[in-house]
Amino acid sequence: MTLSFFDQFASPTLFGIPLIAMALALPWILFPSPSSRWLNNRLSNLQGWFINRFTQQLLLPLNLGGHKWAVLFTSLMIFLITINTLGLLPYTFTPTTQLSMNLGFAVPLWLATVIVGLRTQPTHALGHLLPEGTPTPLIPVLIIIETISLFIRPLALGVRLTANLTAGHLLIQLIATAAMVLLPLMPMVAILTATLLFLLTLLEIAVAMIQAYVFVLLLSLYLQENV
Template sequence: MLAMTTPWVLFPTPSNQLVLNRLVSSLHFFLNLFSKHILLPMNKPAHNWAFMLATLMLFLLGMNMLGLVPYTFTPTTQLSMNLGLAVPLWLMTVIVGLRNQLSSALAHFLPEGTPTSLTPILIIIETISLFIRPLALGVRLTANLTAGHLLIQLISMAALTMTSISTTLSLLTFITLMLLTMLEIAVAMIQAYVFVLLLGLYLQENT
């Protein structure tokens, strides 16, 4: 719980007064840019989800970046945590589709023009692909963050071990570690964006 709530301390406290500073202005710019980009391909009914998607993006981004701070734990490296986010959000998109456009939602299970002999197989395949979506959301986020963190750990241990063997090799390994850390920062940001983007695509299909 401490790791999950810590990123929110970094965000400014809402105020009734107009407070303009670099942090608030940067946050507003990011939210406006993200909302325009993520909602551009969506239907108008899906725009009601803008606040939830932006909040989810900031939440995932904060937790992913928190894991790059030394001696901290990243909750999003746990599959149970990611599935706890992915399954309810995916289920909400499915429920919205079944409530608002039942015939269109059911039509996804059987594409138009399918031969009668292939109908049962296609329905089974589309059903499986539908239920795999939340699993793919959770596993993708977990695997990418865990792999990056493990690689950083291994290279940092190698750099420390090589200190007594060769200063040059240790320095080269440390430079590699710094470059990998920069790459992992980009991965943490991209994976948060991909999670929200895929959720937005699922929402687009059901609105």
């Protein structure tokens, strides 16, 4: 029986029970928890160094009001990186290929940045809807355009993450299928295809990390406009 290429994006079930909750909870088990020892092992030190460097880089353009979001942004970054990279393993499921889940992350966090801006500095937050020096006849049109662009931000966040991961998984499956079909017919071409598949897999590992970073970075830029 030939399965559809899109079956890999269906949520796995066992005895009719969706296993997406297990896929979401699994990444947290893989990271070592902090200990009370004076000296940690190398993995804990590497994890702490990465978190510190990422947090410093992310919060560099933000003022002190935005530093309260450090724990949330860092946790989201580690969570997305782990889910994206684990989804590249065989016989696994990538929850971030589901648009509903990505929008579930993007919409509340984007809405929180907007609410923070309206609470702390409403004049400055509303001022983004109308650029300074706009001619009077263009004011209604620009307000409508800027409002639409404001509400498109969470949709763009979710669609960007979903589209990049989905396209990468489909390419890997297409090239892997081509390599398996060509192996008994044209072995040399199959070897070249397998080499291309290996290079594409390395690229997808980089894409999985970069897309998680871009997701959190754009949220921090939205927050920067409102704090």
